[in-house]
Amino acid sequence: MRRRNSASPGGGFNTSRSNGPMQKIDGYQIFAELKRGTGSTIYKAWDFQYSRTVLVKLLSAQAASEPQWRAQFLREGKISARLAHPNLRRILQSGLLDNEPFLILEYVEGPTLFELIRQNKELPIDICLFIAKELAKGIMAVHQHKVLHRDIKPQNVFLSLAGAVKLGDLGLAHDRHESTNTIVGTPAYMSPEQVLGHEITEASDLFSFGAVLYETLTGEPAFADRTLPATLHHVVNWDPVPITLLRPEVPNELVNACQRLLAKNPAERFRDAEAVVDHLQRLERRYGVSTNGKNLAEFFDAPQAYRRVKLQQSISSATSFAETKRSRTLSLSWGVAAVVSAVMFFAGVLYIWGIKTYVQRKAEKSAIGGVLTPPSHSIILGYLDLQVKQQSVIHINGDSLGTTPLSTPIALPPGSHELRIYHPQLGERKMRVNIISGETLRQTIDLTKP
Incomplete structure (x- = not known):
């Protein structure tokens, strides 16, 4: 059957289906399914005009009937068409196929950052620094167009075998000036303000970038637990296990940069992505490294043979982040400082417990051969606004x-x-609550009443 798409250039797309699942579109031959998600399916296809492999992204049948998914898919195409940068995965074409939206995307031959980290638990630090700098450039390009990515994670960082680093998947991206109360993202990489439903700015993407940098350096996710609610709780309330505990050879300045990106208060993070790029470039000069895409390609070819560069520690700024926080504490009044001291005592107890839990889980993973990974798929959260008239302990899913x-x-x-x-x-009282995406369920409980 021949179909015409009036929205596409050059007269439209024609498709034909054989007895198999593969689909032929004018100019493109789909030959493999690459990824199937809740809202869309991505296929590999051959571009006859330019003799290259591309990706075809189609809205799933289930999502096509949902106005929210359809609007999100169309927004991805609209936003992606405005963005062109070497560190962003390109969108080559978009339009409607039989009144259903489609995207033709650049195919990046190589692993995602997520796959690279899983294959090489301790990446060379100069490679980590190069990937971080290139990723920050991509984020800077997105922000310069007044767009928020909202789903920066290792799975959305694409690495070419030639050494390019590209940020992709703008499925959750949003124009900065458009307000939205819908909470979306991937839990372990969401910023605290995302989780809490507060205003989202460029600083939120920088927090997500900090979580990616942490994982790139350590091989472990910054915020992960066995349940999603616990992961969200960690994002809002806990700092990750110190990088120096997991990998002592990481230079202090790089550790400090990661800590700053992961500050719970958005105002304490870097000014913007451009400031992050400038900072990482200064670190490269300070360490005397000039790692580039060619070096990343060499690492892909022979990881074991790659010459690891030992970055020099710089004592001068090693405590800059800590000193800044200390000066804030000293400026507090005596009464407030006393309260802070008490809080810090209990925080220290929780911190030690957190380290112990982390070490125990590391041992568990070694024993059973499993991997503790954060929830990697993007979701739209809902909320439970719980009011209990008596002070009580709350448990969700244990x-x-x-x-x-x-x-x-x-x-x-x-x-x-x-x-x-x-x-x-x-x-105690037990009950089940049903949460709906993007909505808030309000519950008021009085334990003295049945």
Whole structure:
């Protein structure tokens, strides 16, 4: 059957289906399915005009019937068409096929950063620095067009075998000036303000970039737990295990840069992506390294034979981040400082417990051969606004979220969750709550009443 797409240039796309699942589009021959997700499917195809492999992204049948998915897909094409940069995966064409949207994307032959990290737990630090700098350039290009990516993660960083680094997948991208209350992203790489439903700015993407940099340097995700609610809790309330504990040879300046990117307060992060690029370039000059795409290609060819560059530690700025935080503490009044001291004591206890938990999990992974990885798919969260009239301990799906009153609504993935409320005198109450994407469920509980 021949179909015409009035939205495409040159008269439209024609498709024909044989007895098999492959599809032929005028100018392109789909020959393999690459990735199937909730909202779309990506295929590899051959571009006859330019004799190259490309990607064809089609909206799934299920998502096509959902206005939200359709609008998101169309927005991806519209935003991607405005962006052109060596560190961004290109969109080659977009339009409608039989009234359904499609995208033709650049095919990057090589692994994603996620795959590279899983294959090489300790990447050479100069390679890490190069990848981070190139990725920051891509983020800078996105932000210069007043666009927020909102889903920066290792799975969306594409590395070519020739040594190029490209940020891709703008499926959740949004124009900066357009307000939205929908909370989207990949949990382990979301910023605290994303999780809490606060205003999202460029600083949120920088936090996600910091989580990617942390994982690139250490081989471990910055925020990950066995359940999604616990992961979100860690993003908002906990700092990750120190890089120096996992990999002592990482230079202090690079550690400090990562800490700054992962600051819970957006105002404490870098000014913008351009400032990040400038900082990483200064570190390259300070360390005397000039790693480039050719070196990354050499690493792909022979990882074991790659000559690892030992970066020099610079004592002068090694404590700059810590000194800044110390000066803030010293400027507090005596009364506030006393409160801070008490809080820091308990935070220290939690911190030690967190380190112990991390080490235990590392041992568990070694014993069973498993890998603890964060939820990698993008989701649209919902919220539980829980009010309990008596101070109680709250558990969601077996994870403790602390005691009421809760300062903010609880961010949860869509679906059914077990809620447990415990009071020492009044006992416990269990119930299931159903969370809907993008909506807030409000519950008021009085344990003295049935």
